[in-house]
Amino acid sequence: MTDANAPWHAHIYYDDAERSAAERLRGGFAEMMAGDEVPILFIGRMSDRPVGPHPIPQFEIHFPASAGTTVARTIEESGLRALIHPLTDDDLADHTTLAHWIGTPIELDVSVLDPPGVNQGVDRFGRSDF
Secondary structure, eight states: OOSTTOEEEEEEEOOGGGHHHHHHHHHHHHHHHHTTSSOOOEEOOOBOSOBTTBOSOEEEEEEEGGGHHHHHHHHHHHTOEEEEEEOOSOHHHHHTTTOEEESSOOOOOGGGSOOTTOOHHHHTTTTOOO
């Protein structure tokens, strides 16, 4: 992570049994955001169904690269699995070769991702989710 302000996402996955842990983690990120402890820019809603390339329930957060270590550690401590990735102009690479998994990876539906150079995700950084 060379640019401290570079845009990053984390997708935190959960199943029915993990939903309360996901809610607690989401609430913890909201507290960090409100307290300016960590520069979390956006916290998405809990999506209890597949959305976009994500085949199981998840929520996402947006943060600058400078917060990556804290975000990853916080997710690891929750015991949930997550995909952490940068936002570049290559949505496929962002979700595959440039991504980092916490916990057991899951197979994403990469067929719905933007082609290189047409990444709609960059424009929504810090503002909206799926």
